[in-house]
Amino acid sequence: MKAIGIETGMDEPQLLEVPRPEPEAGEVLVRTLRVGVDGTDHEVIAGHHGSPPEGEDHLILGHEAVGVVEESNGTDFEGGDVVVPTVRRPPPAGTNEYFERGEADMAPPEATVERGIDGAHGFMSEYFTSPAEYLVPLPPELAEWGFLVEPISISEKALELAYAARSSFQWQPETALVLGNGSLGLVTVAMLTDEMAVYCLGRRDRPDPSIDMIEDLGATYVDSRETPVDEIPDVYEPADLVYEATGYAKHAFESIEALAPNGVAALLGVPGAWAFEVDGGRLHKDLVMHNKALVGSVNSSRRHFEAAIDSLDALPAEFLDDFVTRVANLDSFADAFDRDDDIIKTGVEFDSL
Numbered sequence: 330m331k332a333i334g335i336e337t338g339m340d341e342p343q344l345l346e347v348p349r350p351e352p353e354a355g356e357v358l359v360r361t362l363r364v365g366v367d368g369t370d371h372e373v374i375a376g377h378h379g380s381p382p383e384g385e386d387h388l389i390l391g392h393e394a395v396g397v398v399e400e401s402n403g404t405d406f407e408g409g410d411v412v413v414p415t416v417r418r419p420p421p422a423g424t425n426e427y428f429e430r431g432e433a434d435m436a437p438p439e440a441t442v443e444r445g446i447d448g449a450h451g452f453m454s455e456y457f458t459s460p461a462e463y464l465v466p467l468p469p470e471l472a473e474w475g476f477l478v479e480p481i482s483i484s485e486k487a488l489e490l491a492y493a494a495r496s497s498f499q500w501q502p503e504t505a506l507v508l509g510n511g512s513l514g515l516v517t518v519a520m521l522t523d524e525m526a527v528y529c530l531g532r533r534d535r536p537d538p539s540i541d542m543i544e545d546l547g548a549t550y551v552d553s554r555e556t557p558v559d560e561i562p563d564v565y566e567p568a569d570l571v572y573e574a575t576g577y578a579k580h581a582f583e584s585i586e587a588l589a590p591n592g593v594a595a596l597l598g599v600p601g602a603w604a605f606e607v608d609g610g611r612l613h614k615d616l617v618m619h620n621k622a623l624v625g626s627v628n629s630s631r632r633h634f635e636a637a638i639d640s641l642d643a644l645p646a647e648f649l650d651d652f653v654t655r656v657a658n659l660d661s662f663a664d665a666f667d668r669d670d671d672i673i674k675t676g677v678e679f680d681s682l
């Protein structure tokens with residue numbers, strides 16, 4: 330079968346010919362419909378993150394997928410069911426306490442592998458197999474957009490952690506600041522605008538499709554070149570919630586100053602090594618005296634996927650049409666990996682319902 334992957338030592342995805350997988354006991358064979366492309370895929374391709382499975386010289390890419398059950402193999406699924414796979418799996422050494430508790434998203438890197446990212450083949454192939462417990466049913470009417478469930482689930486978890494950090498008192502956030510106008514930031518803006526006033530930080534000049542989307546959603550675009558994160562409270566207003574999706578290390582510390590009293594910042598970006606100076610005493614004092622909090626979040630669990638399906642269903646159709654700027658077919662898959670400024674969210678289509 331055909332698959333899209335990265336070979337060891339290469340810096341571009343390739344169309345590969347690999348054996349069609351055979352499901353083992355408890356596994357389901359899934360026919361792939363669509364697979365999304367995001368920043369993590371580009372990091373893997375560039376060699377900044379991830380690795381192939383042990384003993385192999387290539388990694389099949391793709392961790393944002395939707396497919397159709399081809400062979401249920403004695404599981405509770407039926408042929409034709411539309412499913413979305415979660416990403417994390419036990420490491421080669423076997424299962425561990427995180428998976429046994431159903432909390433794979435809370436495992437440290439050495440206690441898990443991630444399909445399409447680190448140590449396990451992904452879903453960017455005509456078929457893939459998965460243990461049934463790692464497949465989440467999706468209403469067929471959402472199949473077209475099902476590859477967005479995984480990224481939305483990342484935001485679901487981050488928001489859950491933010492609210493949990495404020496659960497010791499009555500917290501009703503009225504303002505949110507989303508750092509980053511990439512695909513993850515934009516979909517989070519869309520998730521939040523019905524609940525609170527939202528500001529979204531970016532570094533783009535008008536005209537720009539992401540700025541148009543932000544404003545069409547009723548949010549406010551903030552150009553970080555004109556208004557840095559720590560100056561946003563003076564120019565606009567303090568944020569009860571900060572959602573950081575840039576991977577720009579300074580933003581973690583600037584977020585403290587952007588927060589309103591009792592506010593919380595959820596950090597999702599993964600920066601590279603970078604040493605710089607901060608006024609640690611001032612920031613520490615601000616955290617303590619104003620009851621602020623920072624939480625880090627990575628990956629997501631089954632319940633976040635289930636919540637993401639509800640959030641996907643609630644997103645306006647016009648937003649989804651603008652958000653997904655390109656879906657390439659298998660023959661032109663390289664188009665899905667382009668990174669032009671007018672591209673927001675892309676994917677590869679393998680098949681249709």
